[in-house]
Amino acid sequence: xxxxxxxxxxxxxxxxxxxxxxxxxSKGWREYVTGPGKAGYxxxxxGDTYPNPHGFSREDTFSSNGRxxxxxxxxxxxxxxxxxxxxxxxxxYGEGLFVDTNSNPYFAAEIARACxxxxxxxxxxxxxxxxxxxxxxxxxxxxxxxxxxxxGANPRQVQVLMANNGLGQPFGHPxxxxxxxxxCEFDLPIALHAAAAGGISTSPAGHGTINFYIEYHxxxxxPMMTHIVSMITNGVFEKFxxxxxxxxxxxxxWVPSLxxxxxxxxxxxxxxxxxLRKLPSEYFREHVRLTTQPLxxxxxxxxxxxxxxxxxxxxxxxxxxxxxxxxxxxxxxxSTRLPSDWQPKIFYQNAKExxxxx
Amino acid sequence: xxxxxxxxxxxxxxxxxxxxxxxEIGIIRWHDEVFAFKNACPHxxxxxxxGSLWPxxxxxxxxxxxxxxxxxxxxxxxxxxxxxxxxxxxxxxWDSRYHARSYxxxxxxxxxxxxxxxxxxxxxxxxxx
Numbered sequence: 001x002x003x004x005x006x007x008x009x010x011x012x013x014x015x016x017x018x019x020x021x022x023x024x025x026s027k028g029w030r031e032y033v034t035g036p037g038k039a040g041y042x043x044x045x046x047g048d049t050y051p052n053p054h055g056f057s058r059e060d061t062f063s064s065n066g067r068x069x070x071x072x073x074x075x076x077x078x079x080x081x082x083x084x085x086x087x088x089x090x091x092x093y094g095e096g097l098f099v100d101t102n103s104n105p106y107f108a109a110e111i112a113r114a115c116x117x118x119x120x121x122x123x124x125x126x127x128x129x130x131x132x133x134x135x136x137x138x139x140x141x142x143x144x145x146x147x148x149x150x151x152g153a154n155p156r157q158v159q160v161l162m163a164n165n166g167l168g169q170p171f172g173h174p175x176x177x178x179x180x181x182x183x184c185e186f187d188l189p190i191a192l193h194a195a196a197a198g199g200i201s202t203s204p205a206g207h208g209t210i211n212f213y214i215e216y217h218x219x220x221x222x223p224m225m226t227h228i229v230s231m232i233t234n235g236v237f238e239k240f241x242x243x244x245x246x247x248x249x250x251x252x253x254w255v256p257s258l259x260x261x262x263x264x265x266x267x268x269x270x271x272x273x274x275x276l277r278k279l280p281s282e283y284f285r286e287h288v289r290l291t292t293q294p295l296x297x298x299x300x301x302x303x304x305x306x307x308x309x310x311x312x313x314x315x316x317x318x319x320x321x322x323x324x325x326x327x328x329x330x331x332x333x334x335s336t337r338l339p340s341d342w343q344p345k346i347f348y349q350n351a352k353e354x355x356x357x358x
Numbered sequence: 359x360x361x362x363x364x365x366x367x368x369x370x371x372x373x374x375x376x377x378x379x380x381x382e383i384g385i386i387r388w389h390d391e392v393f394a395f396k397n398a399c400p401h402x403x404x405x406x407x408x409g410s411l412w413p414x415x416x417x418x419x420x421x422x423x424x425x426x427x428x429x430x431x432x433x434x435x436x437x438x439x440x441x442x443x444x445x446x447x448x449x450x451x452w453d454s455r456y457h458a459r460s461y462x463x464x465x466x467x468x469x470x471x472x473x474x475x476x477x478x479x480x481x482x483x484x485x486x487x
Contacts, residue, residue: 174423235422267401267452268440274425275417279452 005087007351010320014094024114046101046199050213061324069324100164101199108137139166145182152186163193164201172230194249224250235275253296256310291320359471396459404438
């Protein structure tokens, strides 16, 4: 088992209650959120269409004082940061991650802003190992870009984070380019986290409204495919040659066949996207990384390893726990599934090289 | 070198098939230049010379989302899967290491001559993924 220090690229921190976030909102937005009075607060996000029958988090991650999973630093420290030898852990929000499901773009931008300030004051200040993601709401890309510029100089903020689709266009569309422009100004990668299903966000599954959480969780790879193909074919990596993207919690096994298909199509359809100067897979290899979790459980261990070699998995995978979620992967588990000589890279070195602020 | 016809018989910006020693060859005339390609795409042996002859599509000022044409670098596009090859050297537009089979052409006294040997491309039986 891998026993050295690790970099964990996906730790879901959250609040115990919205009351913790409210002080970080402006007076006007606080008034708006609490306005309904006895009817309760205005919801911050669009909710989750597909409930997990077990709940979304490991049962053992509720803190001893009753705080919800991911909301208590001491519990996170004792369950993850210390025993898993986390040298650096990137925080990626709980409910806040789905700010893009909110129908109100101005409210969403305010939520993102409050989340970022709350994280800096309530989490990053607690432990030097913890690092932040600049949460942005992509419903209004100009507002998202402004938020990146507001916080981009903080060395503890190591990436820009998005999850859901607030505009109904895949992320390579020019609408989103102001976000990438701002990210590049600070050499910050764009982190695309697996999307929830809720609110105004486009369904995570193509071509139909799915019915079960198991469908959602299996098909959550689809948005990753949509967005990364869109970014490549729209020439995002030509327009922003220093841009880096990390795909979080989208699985890994889908990558080779997608790239094979995209490369084959490019050979016959280059005429449509002549701004691409190399094979799509080359853009992927140069600009994109993926987190390991949830690592697909192939029937034979070697099957997954062979698949990963098709896209240099040893060099492009970055370990993520996804703590405290139900589908999190332990270091010990991932150690048994991947070659031992790959592990120093996957558990540490690849992240060290990918994030310019490490 | 094999005489394949009078230059005036090959219309400008067109491809015309001739058979030379049982090999189908497409004679391409682009303005005053003439090129010859084996009528077989290196991808899946489709009838390359039944495809389209185009100026090369490119991005204007290298900007994603903009289109422009380059008349100086025309391409032949296979009618089956659209793979494009530079008509001057047969190289695939998306990777210069891959080639469609082309043949040297010589024009003399208004006649077009093709050499079946000495082509500078890879074996056209090599299927490309």
